[in-house]
Amino acid sequence: MMASSYGKINEAEQARLDAGRKSRKRFITIALSSVVLVCVIVAAVVGTQVGNGSNKDGAGEDPKSPSTSVKAVCDLTLYKESCYNSMSHKVNPNQVVQPQKLFKLAIQVAMDELGKASDRLSSHLKPYNNNSAAVAALDSCHDLLALAIDHLNGSYASGNLDSSDDLRTWLSTAGTCQETCLDGFDELALGPLKDTVKSNLKISQELTSNSLAIITWISKIMGSIKLRRLMGVEYHDKTNNVPKWPHQNDRKLPNWLKPKDRKLIQSSADLRKIADAVVAKDGSGKYKTIKDALKDVPDKSDRRYVIYAKKGIYEENVRVEKPKWNVVMVGDGKDVTIVTGKLNVVDGTPTFQSATFAVFGKGFVARDMGFRNTAGPSKHQAVALMSTADHSAFYRCKFEAFQDTLYAHSNRQFYRECDVYGTVDFIFGNSAVVLQNCNILPRVPMKGQQNTITAQGRADPNQNTGISIHNCTLWPSGNLSSVRTFLGRPWKNYSTTAYVKTMMNSFIDPKGWLPWTGDSAPSTIYYSEYGNFGPGASTKGRVKWKGLRTNLSIKEAEKFTVKSFLGGEHWIKKADVSYKPGL
Numbered sequence: 295m296m297a298s299s300y301g302k303i304n305e306a307e308q309a310r311l312d313a314g315r316k317s318r319k320r321f322i323t324i325a326l327s328s329v330v331l332v333c334v335i336v337a338a339v340v341g342t343q344v345g346n347g348s349n350k351d352g353a354g355e356d357p358k359s360p361s362t363s364v365k366a367v368c369d370l371t372l373y374k375e376s377c378y379n380s381m382s383h384k385v386n387p388n389q390v391v392q393p394q395k396l397f398k399l400a401i402q403v404a405m406d407e408l409g410k411a412s413d414r415l416s417s418h419l420k421p422y423n424n425n426s427a428a429v430a431a432l433d434s435c436h437d438l439l440a441l442a443i444d445h446l447n448g449s450y451a452s453g454n455l456d457s458s459d460d461l462r463t464w465l466s467t468a469g470t471c472q473e474t475c476l477d478g479f480d481e482l483a484l485g486p487l488k489d490t491v492k493s494n495l496k497i498s499q500e501l502t503s504n505s506l507a508i509i510t511w512i513s514k515i516m517g518s519i520k521l522r523r524l525m526g527v528e529y530h531d532k533t534n535n536v537p538k539w540p541h542q543n544d545r546k547l548p549n550w551l552k553p554k555d556r557k558l559i560q561s562s563a564d565l566r567k568i569a570d571a572v573v574a575k576d577g578s579g580k581y582k583t584i585k586d587a588l589k590d591v592p593d594k595s596d597r598r599y600v601i602y603a604k605k606g607i608y609e610e611n612v613r614v615e616k617p618k619w620n621v622v623m624v625g626d627g628k629d630v631t632i633v634t635g636k637l638n639v640v641d642g643t644p645t646f647q648s649a650t651f652a653v654f655g656k657g658f659v660a661r662d663m664g665f666r667n668t669a670g671p672s673k674h675q676a677v678a679l680m681s682t683a684d685h686s687a688f689y690r691c692k693f694e695a696f697q698d699t700l701y702a703h704s705n706r707q708f709y710r711e712c713d714v715y716g717t718v719d720f721i722f723g724n725s726a727v728v729l730q731n732c733n734i735l736p737r738v739p740m741k742g743q744q745n746t747i748t749a750q751g752r753a754d755p756n757q758n759t760g761i762s763i764h765n766c767t768l769w770p771s772g773n774l775s776s777v778r779t780f781l782g783r784p785w786k787n788y789s790t791t792a793y794v795k796t797m798m799n800s801f802i803d804p805k806g807w808l809p810w811t812g813d814s815a816p817s818t819i820y821y822s823e824y825g826n827f828g829p830g831a832s833t834k835g836r837v838k839w840k841g842l843r844t845n846l847s848i849k850e851a852e853k854f855t856v857k858s859f860l861g862g863e864h865w866i867k868k869a870d871v872s873y874k875p876g877l
Contacts, residue, residue: 361385367396371507372754373500380407380501397508401450401465404501405443408472411498412439418490427482427642434644435475435491441654441682442471444616446502458513459758459861463684463726465506466757467704470724471682472499473753473786474703478644481675503754510756562662562690565624566602575606584612584623584633593617603663605630611637611650614683618655625663628692628713632664638673645698649680656705658686659869667695671717671740677701681725685865688712689872695720696737702727702761706860710871715771719749721761722785728762728856730874735771736779736801745774746808748782750789755818758861760790762854765874767797768830774801780808784819784841792854795825795877802830805837815839824851825877852877 364385368377380403385391415435422428445468449461472495479488571587572579579602581587587601598620605626612633614621625631635650637643651665658681669676678695679688684705692713693700699716702723709729714721717739721729736745747768750761761782770779779801782791806823809815819841823833833844843850857863857875866873 361387361389361391363389363391363396367393367400367508367511368504370511371504372756373504376497376500377504380497393508393512397505397512398450400501400505400508401446404468404498404505405446405450407501408439408443408446408468408495408498411494412436412443414494415439415491418487418494422484422487425484428484428487430642430647431478431482431484431487431644432491434478434646438471438475438646441616442468442502445471446505449505458509461509462506462513462756462758463705463861465502465509466724466726466754466759467682467684469499469502469506469754469757470704470751470759472502473724473751474646478646481639481645482642503756506754506756562624565600565622565661569600569602569624571599571601572604573601573608574604575608576604579604583610584608585610588612588614588618588621591618591621594619596620598622598659600624603631603633606632608633609635611635612652614651614653614655614658616654620657621655621659623658623660623663625661627662628664628690630664631662632666632692634666634668636667636669636673636676638667638669638676640673641669645675645677645701646680646703648675648698649677649701651679653679653681653683653686656684656686657865657869658683659689659871660687660691661689661871662691663688664692664694666693667699669695671696671743674698674718681705681707683707685869687866687869687871689869696739698722704759706865708856708860708866708869708871708873710873716747717745718743719746719783719785721747721763722749722751723761724751724753724757724759724786726759726859726861728764728854728859729766730764730856732763732766734763734766734768736768736774736777738772738774739777743777744808745777745779746783747780748791749785750782750791751785752788752790753786755788757788760792760820760854760859762792762794762859763796764792764794764855765796768802768828769799770801777801778803781806781823782821783808783810784815784821785810787816787818788820789815790820792822792824792851793826794851794854795827796831797828798826798830800829804832804835806833806835807837807839807842815841817841822846822850822854824854848877 361382364381368374371377381399384399415432419428419432445464449464476488476492571581573581573584573587575582584603591599594617600622603623603625633651637648639645639648650667665679667676667678675698676695678693678699680701680703682703682705687708690711694715696716697718699720700714702725704725707725707727709732711731713733713735715735715737717737734747736747739745748761752759780803781793807821817840821841822843824846836842836844852858855876856873863875
């Protein structure tokens with residue numbers, strides 16, 4: 295550390311000066327970054343003007359044309375026309391507008407349009423009032439569009455942004471929710487109604503995609519530069535937002551403890567001792583059902599709220615609602631504390647609503663729990679666990695069903711030392727999810743079915759989503775000698791899945807991957823295999839798809855690790871869950 299010169303300064307004064315230097319450095323960095331961004335816009339504007347030339351009169355730009363700033367940004371999006379139409383009349387044509395303001399404007403117009411689309415949704419039901427499947431699908435849509443609006447609003451108004459990863463995650467989720475709304479009509483064979491709703495959501499989906507494209511572009515320009523003040527929000531000390539453990543005043547963990555030491559202290563046994571709520575089938579706890587315990591969880595709490603579910607089979611469909619933040623569910627073990635249900639698509643419940651256990655509240659952690667859907671293979675889509683909660687983590691848990699077992703719907707998720715059982719598409723969704731040190735166990739499906747482990751649902755090239763299966767074990771649950779089992783199939787056009795350093799047993803089909811339809815896959819998918827081993831890991835007989843990569847470099851493979859793929863590891867440290875940050 296460099297000594298201060300020209301006289302003595304006391305410690306308090308030195309700290310103040312150091313803080314001032316850091317603030318000035320941060321301000322200069324952000325200011326320079328803003329200048330770079332504006333220069334890019336100006337360059338695009340100049341390019342547009344030179345390309346268009348001038349008219350014979352020497353007159354300037356057509357006053358009815360969009361602002362050159364708007365045009366420059368809209369040219370980066372997938373849906374340029376909807377971008378121009380929604381934003382140009384809100385910006386002075388002769389004004390050069392900073393990219394961050396245009397980005398927030400893009401979110402605002404997407405929110406406005408989605409709000410209108412949501413309001414119109416009920417009117418589409420009138421011809422289907424007596425159709426229970428249609429009612430269920432539209433109810434699911436209402437939930438999903440509310441989630442989409444919430445994520446757009448959070449993207450617009452957030453005051454504690456670490457990086458563009460947060461913005462891209464939330465905007466990716468907003469798009470995923472709208473896509474999931476439409477998927478529900480396919481599942482329940484409601485084609486005509488889907489066409490109506492799809493038309494209703496067309497513009498809101500495009501505008502959501504546009505805002506995602508703009509922040510993706512900004513993030514590429516910015517690199518690793520933080521976006522707090524760039525987004526026009528005040529700086530907040532991150533230490534004020536660290537979730538606190540129950541009754542932290544008398545059970546506070548010293549800050550100097552290393553993560554490894556904290557894990558030893560905050561074991562499941564310790565969590566049971568400090569639980570805020572105890573659930574027991576035998577009446578030895580305050581609650582007999584998990585649902586009743588969740589009702590007493592405070593809304594939007596920054597501290598951890600621990601619910602201990604004693605051993606037993608809990609026959610209930612549970613929802614951890616969106617305002618229930620930082621809930622920790624801890625059981626007596628994945629084989630003895632089990633939540634079970636049987637909702638399914640065949641009986642009229644959309645996949646999104648079929649989960650035995652559904653998590654919406656951010657910061658959720660589950661340890662030593664089992665989640666089961668007993669509908670059986672003949673009922674098709676029947677989810678054991680669904681999470682759309684950002685920063686949700688599952689440790690030493692078990693998920694059991696057949697088709698669509700684990701629905702990693704959206705946002706950022708982490709699974710460690712878990713067991714996942716299923717048949718068709720049994721790890722699916724459009725989150726950014728890493729499964730690490732897990733056992734993945736395909737079961738015997740219905741006669742004539744083939745097993746597909748993953749079905750990833752990325753529908754937009756700018757989404758930062760995908761499934762990463764890292765250091766896991768693929769092992770058969772039952773006799774699969776007559777069953778073809780594949781690593782996955784591409785549910786959407788930009789489906790992204792990586793298998794990294796995973797043991798693959800011989801039951802994996804040599805082709806590796808199965809088309810969703812036809813005999814090939816879109817060239818836009820990103821499937822990869824890196825460093826896998828075992829008799830099923832050979833890539834010699836793999837499908838010859840443009841989107842399949844079997845020769846990744848270390849640098850490319852590292853993109854699918856916890857540290858890179860989940861936007862950092864700080865939130866997993868807070869969850870006190872074991873993890874490996876890199877390869």
